[in-house]
Structure formats: C-alpha cells, structure tokens
Amino acid sequence: MPPFSCIHGNSRIQKHKSLHFHSSRPANSPPFLNPNLHLQFTQLAHKYGPVYKLWLGSQLSVVISSPSLIKEVVRDHDTIFANHDPSVAGIVATGGLDIVWSPYGKYWRDMRKLFAREMLSNNNLQASYGLRREEVRRVIGDIVNTKIGKPIEIGEFVFRTELNVIMSLLWGGLIDQEERDRLGAEFRVKISKVVDLMGKPNVSDFFPGLARFDFQGVERDMRSILPGLEQIFDSVIDARMKIMTAGDENKDESRKDFLGVLLELKEQEVGKTSSFGLTQIKAILLDMVIGATDTTSTTIEWVLAELLDNPGAMEKAQQELTHVVGMNNIVEESHISKLHYLEAVVKETFRLHPALPLLLPRMPNESRIIGGYTIPKDSKVFLNTWSIYRDPQVWEDPLQFKPDRFLNDDTGKFDYMGNNFEYLPFGSGRRMCPGLILGEKMVMYFVATLLHSFEWRLPEGKRVDLLEQFGIVMRRKTPLFAIPYQRLQSLDLSLSKDCFRLTTGSLLGQPIVLGLCVDGQ
Numbered sequence: 234m235p236p237f238s239c240i241h242g243n244s245r246i247q248k249h250k251s252l253h254f255h256s257s258r259p260a261n262s263p264p265f266l267n268p269n270l271h272l273q274f275t276q277l278a279h280k281y282g283p284v285y286k287l288w289l290g291s292q293l294s295v296v297i298s299s300p301s302l303i304k305e306v307v308r309d310h311d312t313i314f315a316n317h318d319p320s321v322a323g324i325v326a327t328g329g330l331d332i333v334w335s336p337y338g339k340y341w342r343d344m345r346k347l348f349a350r351e352m353l354s355n356n357n358l359q360a361s362y363g364l365r366r367e368e369v370r371r372v373i374g375d376i377v378n379t380k381i382g383k384p385i386e387i388g389e390f391v392f393r394t395e396l397n398v399i400m401s402l403l404w405g406g407l408i409d410q411e412e413r414d415r416l417g418a419e420f421r422v423k424i425s426k427v428v429d430l431m432g433k434p435n436v437s438d439f440f441p442g443l444a445r446f447d448f449q450g451v452e453r454d455m456r457s458i459l460p461g462l463e464q465i466f467d468s469v470i471d472a473r474m475k476i477m478t479a480g481d482e483n484k485d486e487s488r489k490d491f492l493g494v495l496l497e498l499k500e501q502e503v504g505k506t507s508s509f510g511l512t513q514i515k516a517i518l519l520d521m522v523i524g525a526t527d528t529t530s531t532t533i534e535w536v537l538a539e540l541l542d543n544p545g546a547m548e549k550a551q552q553e554l555t556h557v558v559g560m561n562n563i564v565e566e567s568h569i570s571k572l573h574y575l576e577a578v579v580k581e582t583f584r585l586h587p588a589l590p591l592l593l594p595r596m597p598n599e600s601r602i603i604g605g606y607t608i609p610k611d612s613k614v615f616l617n618t619w620s621i622y623r624d625p626q627v628w629e630d631p632l633q634f635k636p637d638r639f640l641n642d643d644t645g646k647f648d649y650m651g652n653n654f655e656y657l658p659f660g661s662g663r664r665m666c667p668g669l670i671l672g673e674k675m676v677m678y679f680v681a682t683l684l685h686s687f688e689w690r691l692p693e694g695k696r697v698d699l700l701e702q703f704g705i706v707m708r709r710k711t712p713l714f715a716i717p718y719q720r721l722q723s724l725d726l727s728l729s730k731d732c733f734r735l736t737t738g739s740l741l742g743q744p745i746v747l748g749l750c751v752d753g754q
C-alpha cells in the first residue's frame with residue numbers, strides 16, 4: 234500500500250494560483266492508502282471536492298472527479314494531458330514500446346493508426362467475425378457436453394475464450410487447435426500475473442528514487458514472467474516468418490492477421506534509421522492481449538453477477554433474445570444491433586463496475602489550470618470515473634442496477650465515444666481506448682450467446698456478492714460460480730471448417746446428446 238500525505242481539496246487552495254505544496258508530511262495524516270484506491274479517492278473527494286492533490290510517496294498526484302473537470306483535461310487540454318503516466322511494472326513489461334505506455338508522439342501515433350487500420354477497420358472486423366464465432370461456439374459446445382448442471386467459474390472460462398478470440402485475430406491459424414489450447418492455458422496464467430503486477434500499488438512508483446531497491450519485488454516478479462511470455466511470442470513469430478519466407482502465404486489481404494502486418498512493417502523498416510523490430514512487435518502484441526482479455530472477461534463476469542442478482546432483468550434480457558434470435562437459431566453478431574435491452578444491461582454494468590475505474594493515469598507535459606487550479610507538469614493525474622458513476626447529483630439512484638436508464642437513447646448521449654463526460658467506460662480524448670468497437674462486440678456477442686443458450690443459476694445456498702478488488706482492471710473480489718442449464722433444445726453449432734451439428738435434448742431432467750453429424754452428413 235502506498236504511503237500518502239498532504240491532501241489539499243479545492244476548498245483549501247487558492248484559485249488561479251499555482252498550488253503550493255507542503256514539502257513535509259503532517260504528522261496526523263494517514264500513513265497508508267486503502268488498496269481500493271478508487272474508493273478512498275472517492276471518500277476524499279467527498280471531503281475535499283472534485284479536484285484535490287495529494288502526495289503518493291514523493292509523487293505529486295491530483296485526483297479529478299467531476300464531469301466538467303474531466304472534460305477540461307481530456308477535451309480542452311487534450312494534447313497537454315496526452316501522456317499516460319507509466320508504472321514501473323508497465324515499463325519493465327513493454328519497455329514503453331507499446332501503445333498504452335509509449336509517450337505521446339510520432340511512434341505512438343503511427344502504432345495506433347496501424348492498429349486501427351489493420352486490426353480494427355470495419356472490413357477486418359467483419360472478416361474476423363468467423364474467428365470469434367468459432368471460439369464462442371466451441372465453448373458453448375464444451376458447456377453442453379461437459380458442464381450442464383455443474384458450477385462453472387465464470388471469469389476463468391470467459392477469459393480463456395476471449396484469449397482464444399484475440400489470439401486468433403493476432404496470429405490466426407498459425408498453430409493447430411491442440412497446441413493453441415496448450416499455449417492458451419500457459420498464456421492465461423502469465424497474462425493474469427502481468428495484469429496483477431501492473432495493477433499492484435508499488436512503492437517504486439511512489440518513490441522513484443527508491444525504485445532500484447524494488448522493495449515489493451514487483452520488478453523481479455515481472456522479469457521472471459517475461460521470458461516465458463517471450464517464448465510464446467517467439468514461437469508464433471517464427472511460425473509466421475517461416476510461412477512468409479516460403480512465400481506460400483495466403484495473399485487475400487482481408488484475411489491477413491495482425492502479426493503478419495507487423496512483420497511486414499518490420500521488413501520495410503530494415504535499413505531505415507527508425508527502428509521497428511521484434512522488441513516493438515512483442516510489446517504491441519502484449520498490449521493487445523492484455524487490453525482485450527481482462528477488460529472483456531471481467532465485464533462479462535460482472536454482467537452475469539448483476540443479472541443473477543436481478544432476476545427480473547435476466548428474464549427481460551432472455552425474452553428479448555427469444556424474440557430477436559428465436560429458439561431455433563443461435564446468436565450471430567448481426568443480432569447485436571437489435572438487442573437494445575441487453576445493450577442497456579451491459580452499459581449499466583459498465584457504469585456500476587467500470588473495467589478501469591480511474592482510466593489510466595495521465596501526466597501533463599506542461600502545467601495547466603484546470604477548474605481554476607494549477608496542475609503542475611509531470612504530476613500524476615487520476616480521473617475518477619467510478620465516483621462520478623456513483624454520484625447522486627449525476628445519476629438518479631446511482632447504486633441501483635437499472636438498465637432502463639439507458640433505453641431510448643435516441644440522441645446517442647450514452648454511447649461509448651467519450652463525448653459525454655458523465656459516462657466514459659472506454660475513456661476519452663486522444664488516449665481513449667482504440668479497441669472499443671472490438672471490445673463491445675466481444676462482450677455483447679458472448680453475453681448474448683451465454684444467455685440465449687443457457688439458464689444460469691447460483692449454486693445451492695449461495696448469494697451473489699458484488700465486492701470489488703481494485704487493480705488496473707477492477708475485478709470481482711471473489712470469483713463468480715454459476716450453473717448452466719440448457720435453454721435451447723437444439724443447438725446448431727456449425728463451425729466454419731470442421732462443421733458439426735450437435736442436437737441435444739433432455740431425458741429425465743438430464744441433458745443428452747441426440748446426434749452429432751460431421752460435415753453435414
């Protein structure tokens with residue numbers, strides 16, 4: 234837990250003047266921050282107002298928790314606040330050569346553009362739908378075959394599926410299914426550890442002068458995970474390079490995976506002064522895997538937790554699915570735009586359980602006046618959206634799960650585009666999430682399929698708890714277990730390649746497989 238001291242709310246500081254900070258800590262200030270940083274920042278905002286500063290160790294920090302002040306940061310002074318403030322763990326993991334932690338400038342801009350163009354263009358997202366579909370259907374088949382009536386750890390199996398989805402988008406069918414499952418299991422453990430370490434409050438971040446001592450061993454632990462991760466990346470890069478060298482690559486541009494694009498870029502850079510090599514490629518791949526897995530799987534786990542806690546909302550969401558998709562079909566991504574109630578459920582879940590409650594901390598490259606107070610250059614600026622989402626002055630009944638508040642949003646007031654500063658689940662401004670369209674698809678499509686295919690119940694005698702655990706992604710404090718029961722009597726889980734049709738039913742209340750036909754026979 235980081236030591237902190239010396240809080241100044243806007244009630245105590247002079248307007249239109251540079252803030253003056255005490256250089257020594259008052260004896261009566263609390264010595265430690267609560268590990269649930271978002272909660273403690275919110276409590277402090279109640280006392281000191283929507284902008285206050287505090288020392289986190291020797292790091293001057295500013296916490297902002299009102300829509301109008303956040304707008305000043307991410308819209309009115311966007312370029313000044315366009316740097317994320319990298320943590321020691323983030324820099325050790327990526328060398329600052331990824332998108333998330335690289336400083337605002339040409340490299341960051343080029344990488345972001347490349348990512349948007351090659352991975353997230355409408356064409357490429359459409360072309361990659363088959364991969365998402367295949368993964369989601371595979372997991373539904375697995376539940377039908379082996380997990381009906383048994384408790385499942387939701388976060389774990391959703392994470393595994395979303396990891397497979399993103400691996401497919403990044404390096405396609407480079408490795409066969411068996412190898413992918415093996416790699417996925419290994420990868421999952423390592424990625425979880427990396428995310429934990431990135432979210433862990435670290436003394437080295439708060440006392441940069443002491444970073445070399447690595448008191449909590451965060452840097453040591455991160456360095457111990459990296460070789461294993463690198464090995465995984467090396468194996469897929471090797472496989473892709475062999476294909477490229479052999480020249481038998483599928484020339485269909487729309488089907489090129491993101492790794493192929495990055496390697497081509499590396500080839501073009503050879504001999505030029507700017508360096509774009511394997512280190513950069515691995516840092517960007519790591520961003521994609523981290524950005525796409527923990528955020529989506531944590532959100533899906535929260536959606537199911539809220540629905541299990543609100544059976545009325547669960548019923549309405551399933552009725553909508555029955556109406557839009559029907560009981561003889563399986564969900565397709567094309568259904569998503571018609572699932573208005575489910576969309577409202579997901580939006581309400583983002584409001585109550587934002588994946589990144591403080592977004593990612595910003596660091597101004599010049600001093601700026603925000604809300605009448607000077608925010609010094611190089612301070613660490615937290616944008617506390619979590620506190621806005623629970624503010625009764627902004628949201629009616631803010632603690633209640635009420636998806637209906639997002640219905641009939643004809644004006645687009647509650648879209649994810651970062652223009653409404655009361656609602657920013659994907660951030661806002663230059664550094665807002667570039668993966669939002671993919672992220673939204675991954676969440677909506679998987680949740681819709683899970684609710685359409687199965688009834689979900691809690692294990693006997695269990696109740697849903699909604700306790701949070703702060704981290705770079707805010708997970709549940711305890712994993713959610715739920716039991717699936719078959720909702721559809723017949724699931725056509727046809728896959729694109731090894732097409733199979735699975736017909737199921739029930740006998741004496743037990744699910745049974747009625748037939749399996751391979752290749753349409």
Ligand code: HEM
Pocket residue numbers: 317332333334345520521522524525526528529532588589592593658659660661662663664665666667668669671672673676
């Ligand atoms: C439910 C899904 C997701 C949520 C809620 C989410 C949320 C966020 C948020 C809040 C930020 C920080 C924005 C800011 O500082 O203003 C961010 C940044 C980022 N996200 Fe996402 N994200 C999601 C999915 C994804 C996906 C699928 C990818 C990539 C495949 C991705 C890649 C990134 C990257 C690279 C950044 C850093 C952008 C930069 O620094 O320029 N995210 N995300």
